[in-house]
Amino acid sequence: MLYHVQIKVMPLKDLLDPQGKAVLGGLHNLGLESVQDVRVGKHITLDIEANDANSAKAIAEEAGKKLLANPVMEFFEIELIN
Amino acid sequence: MKFGIVVFPGSNCDRDMQHALSVDLGQEVEMLWHKDQDLSHFTSDDCIVLPGGFSYGDYLRCGAIARFSPMMQSVITFAENGGKVLGVCNGFQILCESGLLPGALLQNNHQQFSCKNVFIQGKDGKPLQIPIAHGEGRYYADEATLNQMESNGQILFTYCGKGGESGAAYNPNGAVRDIAGICNANRNVFGMMPHPERATSSVLHNQDGIAVFKQLGLI
Numbered sequence: 001m002l003y004h005v006q007i008k009v010m011p012l013k014d015l016l017d018p019q020g021k022a023v024l025g026g027l028h029n030l031g032l033e034s035v036q037d038v039r040v041g042k043h044i045t046l047d048i049e050a051n052d053a054n055s056a057k058a059i060a061e062e063a064g065k066k067l068l069a070n071p072v073m074e075f076f077e078i079e080l081i082n
Numbered sequence: 083m084k085f086g087i088v089v090f091p092g093s094n095c096d097r098d099m100q101h102a103l104s105v106d107l108g109q110e111v112e113m114l115w116h117k118d119q120d121l122s123h124f125t126s127d128d129c130i131v132l133p134g135g136f137s138y139g140d141y142l143r144c145g146a147i148a149r150f151s152p153m154m155q156s157v158i159t160f161a162e163n164g165g166k167v168l169g170v171c172n173g174f175q176i177l178c179e180s181g182l183l184p185g186a187l188l189q190n191n192h193q194q195f196s197c198k199n200v201f202i203q204g205k206d207g208k209p210l211q212i213p214i215a216h217g218e219g220r221y222y223a224d225e226a227t228l229n230q231m232e233s234n235g236q237i238l239f240t241y242c243g244k245g246g247e248s249g250a251a252y253n254p255n256g257a258v259r260d261i262a263g264i265c266n267a268n269r270n271v272f273g274m275m276p277h278p279e280r281a282t283s284s285v286l287h288n289q290d291g292i293a294v295f296k297q298l299g300l301i
Binding site: 015016017018019021022042067068070072073 | 142143146150178179185186188189190191192193222223224256
């Protein structure tokens, strides 16, 4: 069965995110002064052929650990869509 | 010592490195294609260089995709067997992504690509003027790793002022502890953001890069 998996990759909470700071400045320039902070990450979707949901999740987990996120600077969360 | 320079899709300092090593420094140099895997003609006395550039378009993260290229599998084995490996700029990023060097290179703290001359100093404290050209050069590792690296003498180059002054004003990207270049615990894998190969020729009126190659024990 084909499983659709979404992976959210975000910079670690303690690290400065310059891209987020630049976007925050842009939002303030738009007049959205109430926005206090912005952090920018990545949203990655995977279509995985697997026997069951747990196998699909395990494959996504391996993809996240080995390539999609760098644990020195990022963390990731997996969500199974179907 | 012989040098091998790996050419990835998107490398753009490979020819600069080749010119610096062969013409300016008189070394034997061989270009290596990322899809090849044969390093059997290199011994642990030799050095593999990962040049600067934008390998694989910097997709996902700088150096993340290059790390899985066929040649990198051989370079990792070569390094594990004691062979010397030098990564400059994007090459440094690839070495961190490969796990051959600790830490990671993050986006510059000021959000801009920096292309200018800076000063760095090594163990002897003499300031060397070396160009930088990067958007993701902010070296980062956690405190425990940094302390271990410092006690092992793995922090090889730090950013400084013209007179050797230290401080945030001389750090071009927000790198932790002003780190510009490091090595691994075995001292055979080296990574640095500044480009020594851009400062080895008399016609460029700056040959401070030669001192960098000397301090790394590569010439």
